Amino acid sequence: MTARARLEQLKQQFGTSILRADLPSDTRLFVHVEPSAVKPICRHIFRDFDARYVISIGIDDRPFSGTFLVAHDFAFDKEHLLCSVLTQLSPENPKIDSISDVIPAASWAEREMRDLVGIEPVGHPYPKRLVLPDGWPDGLHPLRKDVSWDHVPKDFDEDREFKFDDPPEGCTVVPFGPFHPTLDEPAHFRLYVEGEMVRGCEYRGFMVHRGIEKLAESVMSYNDIPMLAERICGICGCVHSVTYAQSVESAVAIHPPARAEYIRTIMLELERLHSHLLWVGLACHIVGFDTLFMQSFRIREPIMWIAEKISGNRKTYSMCLIGGVRSDIAPETKAELRAVLDKLENEWRPVVAAVSKDRNIQKRTRDVGVADKKLVKERGLVGPVARAAGVDIDCRRDHPYAAYDRLEFDVITEQGSDVWSRVLVRAKEVFESIRIIRQCLEKMEDGPIQLEIKDELPAGRLGLSSVEAPRGESHHFVITGENNRPRRWRVRAPTYQNLQAVPAMIKDQQIADMTISLGSIDPCFSCTDRLETIDLRSGKVRVWSQDELLALTRKKA
Amino acid sequence: MSVRSKLEEAVICLKAGRVTLPYPAQPRPVPENFRGRPIFDAAKCIGCAGCANNCTARAVLVSDVCQEIRILKYVGSRCTYCGRCAEVCPEKAITMSHEFEIATGSALDLDQRLEIFMSTCQRCGRCFVEPSPLEQLKMKGYRFDDLQNDRWIFRSRAFLENDTVVDDIAIELD
Numbered sequence: 001m002t003a004r005a006r007l008e009q010l011k012q013q014f015g016t017s018i019l020r021a022d023l024p025s026d027t028r029l030f031v032h033v034e035p036s037a038v039k040p041i042c043r044h045i046f047r048d049f050d051a052r053y054v055i056s057i058g059i060d061d062r063p064f065s066g067t068f069l070v071a072h073d074f075a076f077d078k079e080h081l082l083c084s085v086l087t088q089l090s091p092e093n094p095k096i097d098s099i100s101d102v103i104p105a106a107s108w109a110e111r112e113m114r115d116l117v118g119i120e121p122v123g124h125p126y127p128k129r130l131v132l133p134d135g136w137p138d139g140l141h142p143l144r145k146d147v148s149w150d151h152v153p154k155d156f157d158e159d160r161e162f163k164f165d166d167p168p169e170g171c172t173v174v175p176f177g178p179f180h181p182t183l184d185e186p187a188h189f190r191l192y193v194e195g196e197m198v199r200g201c202e203y204r205g206f207m208v209h210r211g212i213e214k215l216a217e218s219v220m221s222y223n224d225i226p227m228l229a230e231r232i233c234g235i236c237g238c239v240h241s242v243t244y245a246q247s248v249e250s251a252v253a254i255h256p257p258a259r260a261e262y263i264r265t266i267m268l269e270l271e272r273l274h275s276h277l278l279w280v281g282l283a284c285h286i287v288g289f290d291t292l293f294m295q296s297f298r299i300r301e302p303i304m305w306i307a308e309k310i311s312g313n314r315k316t317y318s319m320c321l322i323g324g325v326r327s328d329i330a331p332e333t334k335a336e337l338r339a340v341l342d343k344l345e346n347e348w349r350p351v352v353a354a355v356s357k358d359r360n361i362q363k364r365t366r367d368v369g370v371a372d373k374k375l376v377k378e379r380g381l382v383g384p385v386a387r388a389a390g391v392d393i394d395c396r397r398d399h400p401y402a403a404y405d406r407l408e409f410d411v412i413t414e415q416g417s418d419v420w421s422r423v424l425v426r427a428k429e430v431f432e433s434i435r436i437i438r439q440c441l442e443k444m445e446d447g448p449i450q451l452e453i454k455d456e457l458p459a460g461r462l463g464l465s466s467v468e469a470p471r472g473e474s475h476h477f478v479i480t481g482e483n484n485r486p487r488r489w490r491v492r493a494p495t496y497q498n499l500q501a502v503p504a505m506i507k508d509q510q511i512a513d514m515t516i517s518l519g520s521i522d523p524c525f526s527c528t529d530r531l532e533t534i535d536l537r538s539g540k541v542r543v544w545s546q547d548e549l550l551a552l553t554r555k556k557a
Numbered sequence: 558m559s560v561r562s563k564l565e566e567a568v569i570c571l572k573a574g575r576v577t578l579p580y581p582a583q584p585r586p587v588p589e590n591f592r593g594r595p596i597f598d599a600a601k602c603i604g605c606a607g608c609a610n611n612c613t614a615r616a617v618l619v620s621d622v623c624q625e626i627r628i629l630k631y632v633g634s635r636c637t638y639c640g641r642c643a644e645v646c647p648e649k650a651i652t653m654s655h656e657f658e659i660a661t662g663s664a665l666d667l668d669q670r671l672e673i674f675m676s677t678c679q680r681c682g683r684c685f686v687e688p689s690p691l692e693q694l695k696m697k698g699y700r701f702d703d704l705q706n707d708r709w710i711f712r713s714r715a716f717l718e719n720d721t722v723v724d725d726i727a728i729e730l731d
Contacts, residue, residue, distance in 0.1 A: 220613070223641075224611070224613040224641075227614075227637065227639045228613060231637070291570060295566075295570060301576075308587070309588040311590075312640060312653070313592055316639070318639040318641075322691060323689075326640075350568075351566075353565065354565035357562040358566070359559035359562075454689070454690070456690040456691075484690070484691060484695075
């Protein structure tokens with residue numbers, strides 16, 4: 001079904017509630033609706049059209065249209081369509097009906113909207129602070145345009161404590177994190193434990209929220225942001241820079257040259273290769289199998305080196321700009337890349353063969369961290385977590401971007417819904433990535449790698465882009481703006497959705513399985529605000545405050 | 558059979574042999590286009606401030622001490638080595654070197670400071686060749702970044718003096 005047909009269906013059902021619609025292409029649909037109709041329309045799209053929920057975005061548009069905007073993004077995966085439902089809210093006291101009770105996946109996005117933009121989701125089942133730090137004053141919303149990017153609230157209350165929920169009767173609280181040996185980044189789970197069994201948990205994260213969106217919207221320029229976007233994640237950075245560039249490109253309808261698209265594809269797949277190998281290594285490390293951890297890192301290293309050769313850096317490629325890429329792949333590098341892929345394939349095959357029969361790993365991962373089809377739908381799970389539950393979604397095929405529409409590859413799915421299936425999905429996807437890069441090297445033709453942009457980008461255009469990151473779909477929403485920078489840029493990393501399902505995944509299983517369950521979504525949180533030092537001789541505890549720590553780190557040597 | 562898979566895994570390990578490189582005794586040579594510490598060449602620099610305007614990390618600061626002298630300060634500790642400065646420099650005065658062992662006890666060791674003779678330039682922004690409109694100068698006219706505290710100041714003198722025109726060039730006020 002085409003975008004137009006979907007729009008007609010919506011019009012029949014909701015008539016005058018739909019104010020206007022934009023169909024910039026066959027793959028994008030923007031529907032502007034009455035605020036009161038947002039909830040029924042979203043429910044209709046999610047339940048009756050069976051679309052996948054992507055993200056909700058709150059936008060302070062007061063300087064331009066005098067209103068607040070809310071957008072709910074959905075993906076029609078089989079129809080190659082990304083759809084956004086937008087509505088305008090009054091500038092005073094913006095409120096919107098919460099959709100979280102009909103679409104549980106929207107819970108975090110709405111809480112974030114409430115924290116950062118101050119749009120109240122009326123009827124939200126769990127309206128608790130999500131993103132802002134504990135001491136942040138109420139009523140100050142950092143993503144509003146009247147708050148400057150470098151604003152430091154004077155009434156920040158250092159001593160204010162976050163109110164955690166009471167554990168259910170009969171349960172003890174076991175804190176997991178903010179720092180935990182198996183987490184590379186800080187996140188805090190309060191596990192409610194009954195004996196050995198986890199009965200529930202409360203999550204408090206966003207400790208490394210760095211205000212990247214605000215920075216981009218207020219001081220950076222279009223071509224600065226890819227480098228910033230790349231630093232959203234230390235593993236799938238290239239994914240974010242490409243997603244950002246594509247969302248701007250889709251907003252202003254510019255198309256990068258074919259060779260640039262192939263190079264982007266190659267870099268994205270190189271990133272997936274190193275990420276999957278890293279993940280398999282880390283997953284083995286979490287279950288205590290360090291031999292394979294060492295071997296996957298050894299096998300991974302040549303990929304880092306070839307990426308360094310192509311881009312100039314082993315991880316932060318800084319390759320992507322709007323309208324193309326920065327560096328070309330030389331013919332001799334091509335040959336070298338082929339050799340690296342051959343070696344990788346030869347080395348990875350025996351590893352997969354050995355691991356897939358290893359009963360020790362299976363004992364630790366089978367029927368652990370189960371996320372079934374229903375959870376995938378309700379929570380909007382993406383990537384290997386969804387594919388391991390038999391949900392056949394992959395943005396590379398469903399929402400083709402870069403050069404993927406010209407390439408052949410299989411989407412790997414498994415049926416087990418557990419951690420073991422996720423291991424298998426990732427292990428097999430490595431071979432698909434190798435296949436994709438080989439085809440790219442074969443098919444890419446000579447030509448320019450950067451589109452010549454002659455005019456400034458027009459303001460007020462909407463752009464969406466989804467890219468299949470190693471962890472799942474990374475989705476960016478952009479409104480182009482004045483002064484050579486976007487008005488609004490919203491990033492939704494795959495972990496944003498997947499992490500919301502962790503409480504359901506770890507429920508009623510042993511506490512020892514918590515680490516691998518969490519590890520199996522390949523979580524990507526991303527610095528700290530407090531540190532405690534203990535003088536061992538006197539046993540005196542000194543708690544360093546945030547200010548003291550900042551002063552310490554900024555002190556020049 | 559789990560024993561068999563254990564044996565297979567042992568073979569994988571044995572086959573690999575020793576892979577650790579003898580670093581730092583013999584550092585691995587870096588590729589040709591490696592982006593290490595940028596080196597600023599004062600002899601080639603014309604002081605257009607294109608690098609400062611397109612630095613994603615705001616690691617290049619500009620301060621005009623008088624009509625003739627412009628100071629460019631590169632704050633090395635803030636650099637992310639993306640190489641955009643070298644790319645947009647119209648005079649190719651910046652090269653991304655192959656230096657990567659730049660750990661130091663003092664962050665100031667990484668800084669570079671250029672004092673450029675500006676002739677009679679009015680800081681119009683014309684000498685910076687924009688690769689595309691996306692790389693335009695954010696600020697034309699005289700600039701007074703805070704070199705002491707390594708801070709960008711989003712104001713030109715035109716702003717401070719409430720003057721919208723420098724020479725014949727209209728200045729955008731923030």
